[in-house]
Every structure is written in C-alpha cells, then in structure tokens.
Amino acid sequence: xxxxxxxxxxxxxxxxxxxxxxxxxxxxxxxxxxxxxxxxxxxxxxxxxxxxxxxxxxxxxxxxxxxxxxxxxxxxxxxxxxxxxxxxxxxxxxxxxxxxxxxxxxxxxxxxxxxx
Amino acid sequence: xxxxxxxxxxxxxxxxxxxxxxxxxxxxxxxxxxxxxxxxxxxxxxxxxxxxxxxxxxxxxxxxxxxxxxxxxxxxxxxxxxxxxxxxxxxxxxxxxxxxxxxxxxxxxxxxx
Numbered sequence: 001x002x003x004x005x006x007x008x009x010x011x012x013x014x015x016x017x018x019x020x021x022x023x024x025x026x027x028x029x030x031x032x033x034x035x036x037x038x039x040x041x042x043x044x045x046x047x048x049x050x051x052x053x054x055x056x057x058x059x060x061x062x063x064x065x066x067x068x069x070x071x072x073x074x075x076x077x078x079x080x081x082x083x084x085x086x087x088x089x090x091x092x093x094x095x096x097x098x099x100x101x102x103x104x105x106x107x108x109x110x111x112x113x114x115x116x
Numbered sequence: 117x118x119x120x121x122x123x124x125x126x127x128x129x130x131x132x133x134x135x136x137x138x139x140x141x142x143x144x145x146x147x148x149x150x151x152x153x154x155x156x157x158x159x160x161x162x163x164x165x166x167x168x169x170x171x172x173x174x175x176x177x178x179x180x181x182x183x184x185x186x187x188x189x190x191x192x193x194x195x196x197x198x199x200x201x202x203x204x205x206x207x208x209x210x211x212x213x214x215x216x217x218x219x220x221x222x223x224x225x226x227x228x229x
Contacts, residue, residue: 004158036220089158103149104161104218
C-alpha cells in the first residue's frame with residue numbers, strides 16, 4: 001500500500017543553519033506530494049506541494065523537489081529561524097475512485113527546534 | 117480565509133462515556149475528514165465524508181462513528197470511550213472537484229480516564 005517515511009526527530013539546529021528533512025514515499029502511479037507544518041498548539045497548515053515529477057514546491061524560504069527516480073520529496077531551507085520551530089509532516093495524496101476528495105497519507109512527523 | 121473550528125480544545129472524559137467531537141467549516145467544502153494524531157505515528161485517518169450523509173471508513177475506524185447531517189458540520193462520536201482513545205483529534209476539510217488541499221482545525225486533545 002501507499003506509505004510515507006520521514007527522518008526521525010527531533011532535529012535541533014542553530015539559527016541560520018541549513019535544514020534538510022528527508023521524506024521518501026511508496027505509491028503506485030504518480031501521487032501529489034505535500035509538506036504540512038504544525039506550530040505549537042495549532043492545527044496543520046499546508047507549507048508547499050508538488051503535483052508531478054521534477055516539480056519544485058516552495059514557500060516561506062522552504063523548498064522541496066518531487067524526485068520520481070528516488071521516490072523522495074525532501075524539505076530544505078537555507079537559513080532557519082527560531083520561528084520555524086514546529087513539527088513538519090510529509091504527505092501524499094492517495095486517490096480513491098469513488099471519492100472526489102482524495103485521502104492524505106502522512107509520515108510520522110519531524111519535530112524541528114531552532115535555537116537562537 | 118478558510119476557517120475550520122472544533123468544539124473544544126481540551127476534553128476529559130471517563131471510560132465508557134459517549135463522546136461527541138464537533139467540527140464546522142465555513143467555506144462550503146465538499147469533503148471533511150477526522151484524524152487522530154499520536155506521537156511517532158503521524159496522522160491517521162479515522163473517517164471521511166465527501167457529501168452530506170455520506171461517510172467512508174478510513175484506516176482506523178474501529179470504536180468510532182461519524183455523522184454529517186449538514187454540509188458544514190462533521191461530528192466524530194466515540195460510542196464508549198476507552199483509555200486507548202486518548203489522543204489529539206484533528207478535523208480537516210477540502211473543496212473537492214480536483215482541489216485536494218486540506219484545511220485543518222486546531223485540534224481537540226481528548227483524555228479518557
């Protein structure tokens with residue numbers, strides 16, 4: 001079945017460090033891929049997405065490239081800030097023929113802590 | 117802005133109680149979802165609904181039921197709460213019709229004692 005695997009956390013970085021959070025997936029076909037972020041005490045927010053191979057999603061300085069050959073969608077940011085401290089979830093969209101909405105399958109989440 | 121609201125941020129219930137978690141969205145979205153979030157497990161889909169009065173089981177429906185009588189409201193029901201249902205519950209909605217971005221509520225942290 002479809003699945004998403006993320007690198008385990010927590011990840012602790014100093015401000016302005018480079019961030020990579022690894023995400024790989026298993027799926028049939030070519031699913032859409034997403035990164036969601038959950039700030040403390042809040043629900044999840046969509047951070048970025050990519051809908052086909054080689055697409056690059058970007059938002060707020062974060063980027064991720066849909067790599068079909070390695071089935072990966074790693075999240076990167078060149079210079080993290082304290083305000084980026086949150087839990088990051090990688091997800092893929094699993095369509096169902098009887099459902100217009102599609103189902104998201106999430107990785108286990110990676111907690112990021114950025115120190116001043 | 118899309119707004120998804122959940123009836124409670126924190127809830128404490130006793131084993132065996134019937135528990136209702138309510139979710140309301142204000143953007144006329146077709147699809148609504150209930151997840152539970154547990155450390156190390158990410159989010160797991162309990163139930164979803166793609167139309168009023170329609171529901172589909174997700175990956176972990178056992179011990180839960182849902183109700184969607186109106187388009188904007190999706191309720192999660194724990195018929196007889198158990199301690200292993202202590203968790204964070206997140207509701208989400210999406211427009212549908214090819215637009216699959218899901219918008220999440222702030223979550224309800226349920227503790228069953």
